[in-house]
Amino acid sequence: MSMLSEPSTSRPFDVHGKPGERTSAPATTGRRDLVDPALCRQWLRDMLMIREFENRCMQQYQDKKIGGFCHIYIGQEAIAVGCTAAVRPNDPIVTAYRDHGHALARGMAARHCMAEMFGKIGGCAKGKGGSMHMFDREHHLYGGHGIVGAQIPLGVGLAFACKYMDEVIDGRPNSRVALAFLGDGALNQGAIHEAMNLAGLLDIPCVIICENNGYSMGTSIHRGTTMGHDIISKAIGYGIDGYVVDGMDCLSVYHDMSAIVEKCRRESRPAFVDMRCYRFKGHSMSDPRKYRTPEEENQYASDDPIGRLKLHLEERGELPEAVLKEMQKEIRDEVREAIAWSEASPEPPMSELYHDVFVEPHGPFNGTSLPQMLQRKDLR
Amino acid sequence: MSTVTVIDPTMTATREIEFRDALREAMSQEMRRDPRVFLLGEEVAQYNGAYKVSKGMLDEFGPRRIIDTPISESGFAGMAIGAAMMGLRPIVEFMSWSFSLVAADPILNNAPKMLYMSGGQFGCPIVFRGNDGAGGQLGSTHSWCVEGLYSNVPGLKMAIPSCPEDAKGLMTTAIRDDDPVFFLESERMLGMKGPVPEGDYLIPFGQAKVRREGTDCTLVSFGRPVNFCLDAAAELAKEGISCEVLDMRTIRPLDIDSIVRSVRKTNYCVVVDQSWSFGSPGSEVASQVHQHCFDDLDNFVHRVHSADVPTPYAFNLEQEYLPNARRICEAVRSCLYRA
Numbered sequence: 088m089s090m091l092s093e094p095s096t097s098r099p100f101d102v103h104g105k106p107g108e109r110t111s112a113p114a115t116t117g118r119r120d121l122v123d124p125a126l127c128r129q130w131l132r133d134m135l136m137i138r139e140f141e142n143r144c145m146q147q148y149q150d151k152k153i154g155g156f157c158h159i160y161i162g163q164e165a166i167a168v169g170c171t172a173a174v175r176p177n178d179p180i181v182t183a184y185r186d187h188g189h190a191l192a193r194g195m196a197a198r199h200c201m202a203e204m205f206g207k208i209g210g211c212a213k214g215k216g217g218s219m220h221m222f223d224r225e226h227h228l229y230g231g232h233g234i235v236g237a238q239i240p241l242g243v244g245l246a247f248a249c250k251y252m253d254e255v256i257d258g259r260p261n262s263r264v265a266l267a268f269l270g271d272g273a274l275n276q277g278a279i280h281e282a283m284n285l286a287g288l289l290d291i292p293c294v295i296i297c298e299n300n301g302y303s304m305g306t307s308i309h310r311g312t313t314m315g316h317d318i319i320s321k322a323i324g325y326g327i328d329g330y331v332v333d334g335m336d337c338l339s340v341y342h343d344m345s346a347i348v349e350k351c352r353r354e355s356r357p358a359f360v361d362m363r364c365y366r367f368k369g370h371s372m373s374d375p376r377k378y379r380t381p382e383e384e385n386q387y388a389s390d391d392p393i394g395r396l397k398l399h400l401e402e403r404g405e406l407p408e409a410v411l412k413e414m415q416k417e418i419r420d421e422v423r424e425a426i427a428w429s430e431a432s433p434e435p436p437m438s439e440l441y442h443d444v445f446v447e448p449h450g451p452f453n454g455t456s457l458p459q460m461l462q463r464k465d466l467r
Numbered sequence: 468m469s470t471v472t473v474i475d476p477t478m479t480a481t482r483e484i485e486f487r488d489a490l491r492e493a494m495s496q497e498m499r500r501d502p503r504v505f506l507l508g509e510e511v512a513q514y515n516g517a518y519k520v521s522k523g524m525l526d527e528f529g530p531r532r533i534i535d536t537p538i539s540e541s542g543f544a545g546m547a548i549g550a551a552m553m554g555l556r557p558i559v560e561f562m563s564w565s566f567s568l569v570a571a572d573p574i575l576n577n578a579p580k581m582l583y584m585s586g587g588q589f590g591c592p593i594v595f596r597g598n599d600g601a602g603g604q605l606g607s608t609h610s611w612c613v614e615g616l617y618s619n620v621p622g623l624k625m626a627i628p629s630c631p632e633d634a635k636g637l638m639t640t641a642i643r644d645d646d647p648v649f650f651l652e653s654e655r656m657l658g659m660k661g662p663v664p665e666g667d668y669l670i671p672f673g674q675a676k677v678r679r680e681g682t683d684c685t686l687v688s689f690g691r692p693v694n695f696c697l698d699a700a701a702e703l704a705k706e707g708i709s710c711e712v713l714d715m716r717t718i719r720p721l722d723i724d725s726i727v728r729s730v731r732k733t734n735y736c737v738v739v740d741q742s743w744s745f746g747s748p749g750s751e752v753a754s755q756v757h758q759h760c761f762d763d764l765d766n767f768v769h770r771v772h773s774a775d776v777p778t779p780y781a782f783n784l785e786q787e788y789l790p791n792a793r794r795i796c797e798a799v800r801s802c803l804y805r806a
Contacts (some may be wrong), residue, residue, distance in 0.1 A: 113605035137530065153696040223588070224588040229589060230589075240573060244545065249553070251551070256503065276542060281545075282542050289534075443582050443586060445624075446646050450673075455590070460586060
């Protein structure tokens with residue numbers, strides 16, 4: 088198990104496990120060796136991009152440019168980036184409401200993600216979805232879903248469809264795997280248990296990834312979830328292989344997920360991943376985080392996934408300071424541009440109110456069309 | 468059964484089959500035509516369907532396309548919605564719509580809203596179908612009429628056939644539709660026989676059918692109670708009251724134009740809806756008729772619904788609970804000031 092390969096006695100806080108307790112985790116790769124340094128720098132860039140985007144998001148929220156609920160991904164960037172790197176571009180993914188990181192990691196331009204939160208026509212969903220509902224057909228992102236756990240049956244359905252299209256319609260072996268993300272707070276929703284049973288029963292190639300940040304809103308995993316120290320036991324109960332992965336380490340995520348995804352692809356079977364991580368910010372923008380101590384937060388903050396990848400590159404002489412500086416500047420400019428673009432993007436016209444309700448126009452419903460982001464793109 | 472006058476102008480039905488056979492013919496014809504269509508649900512495959520609607524389909528299409536699921540409505544409905552988002556065309560059988568309540572989140576929060584929430588990126592071409600309504604002494608939890616609850620939600624279509632011919636034509640349309648369709652059948656009608664054309668044919672959504680022409684009162688209904696209306700109309704004819712019976716066939720979309728046309732002729736309207744009265748399709752129809760026909764009506768729109776109580780088990784209570792022919796006759800007489 089990769090994350091216990093570097094045990095530390097100087098870490099008094101462990102939001103996931105009861106130290107010393109056995110878990111049912113089979114070994115994951117334990118690898119965190121350097122892949123192509125250029126690729127690694129790209130991941131660092133992607134993580135820095137999410138971090139900068141989310142920091143600016145919080146500002147925009149404070150400035151009331153963003154309404155509704157807004158859930159910040161800071162601290163969990165290694166997961167979206169590492170998982171995206173481990174799958175093929177046409178492997179579908181679906182996630183919950185903390186979804187900006189997945190959208191950006193998958194390739195959505197920052198402007199369309201930001202404009203969606205601004206409620207503008209240039210948003211990925213024309214401003215009709217908001218922060219919790221990022222969709223991107225070009226990059227095979229099937230949302231962004233606001234109801235806790237509801238996206239897991241959808242994810243199993245995406246994987247079912249991949250397999251059905253290959254095997255039943257085209258008569259060839261299954262070639263795709265779906266990733267379905269949830270938080271540990273979704274572990275006690277019936278929908279995910281029904282979905283895991285179906286995935287196990289019907290041999291559905293879906294990797295269910297629990298971004299286990301230890302908190303279900305303000306309830307720690309041990310206050311809300313039985314066997315909270317060993318959540319993969321729940322998947323094992325459905326005949327699904329479970330893995331524990333260090334979600335604070337992009338290289339571990341990449342190596343472990345690559346192995347898990349390829350096994351699922353090859354065997355056409357589901358898997359469950361306990362992706363251990365920590366949410367640096369509150370559950371949403373209105374969360375004062377009184378349920379945990381500054382000491383605990385500081386410990387995890389000192390183990391920042393971005394810092395880890397940076398250090399890894401620096402130790403190998405693969406991240407000259409000038410390169411990092413240039414990278415950071417580009418990212419700042421890109422996010423600044425995304426905000427300016429989103430501000431300039433018009434509000435959705437009133438004709439959008441009755442648009443995209445039905446494919447077929449009838450009555451007051453005036454059909455459907457793709458968002459600006461996808462117009463003039465061949466999406467076959 | 469009461470006389471059914473509808474015949475599709477392009478086809479002539481030369482044989483009579485059961486409602487359940489008509490449903491199966493539509494599904495099988497569409498599955499032969501389009502490999503993206505598949506059927507899943509409890510007992511649909513090896514058991515041949517809890518109500519034998521899918522009888523023989525496993526033999527023809529195999530277990531990859533006729534899929535037995537565990538009793539897990541939330542899971543398999545959600546799974547089917549995910550598959551529909553990718554472009555497949557699932558038919559989800561709920562053994563009873565009563566059991567769909569545990570899948571309320573996926574069928575109401577995902578399927579009808581996906582196109583909107585994704586800004587036009589992901590539609591949901593899916594059919595949810597199963598038995599709806601009381602009549603089999605199943606007690607209240609198994610006797611749901613979900614049309615009142617579900618038709619409230621924008622983004623879905625709702626078809627409620629009243630005879631075998633419509634069952635096949637509306638099901639074919641439902642499967643080819645690009646939007647989510649809630650298809651409400653009735654266990655009490657599955658054995659009903661009627662003329663059904665052999666080929667594939669479409670009955671467009673949002674087009675009501677005049678089941679019986681009349682001049683004195685418009686009876687508006689959908690699904691099984693259309694047949695109660697026809698019985699009532701036959702009874703009232705003996706008293707010299709001529710009822711026009713309109714079968715809506717779909718309530719989302721609702722063909723209000725046909726209702727208005729009829730009411731402008733008869734000046735009286737009685738709505739017969741087997742769901743509960745409060746916030747129901749019946750109250751919606753009444754409201755729209757009042758809006759469009761305010762100056763044409765010689766009385767307010769009368770409504771016949773299931774009684775506003777949990778469905779009782781006892782045979783006599785259940786029969787009285789339903790909008791039966793006697794209660795419809797009483798409502799018509801009352802509406803026409805002949806009570």
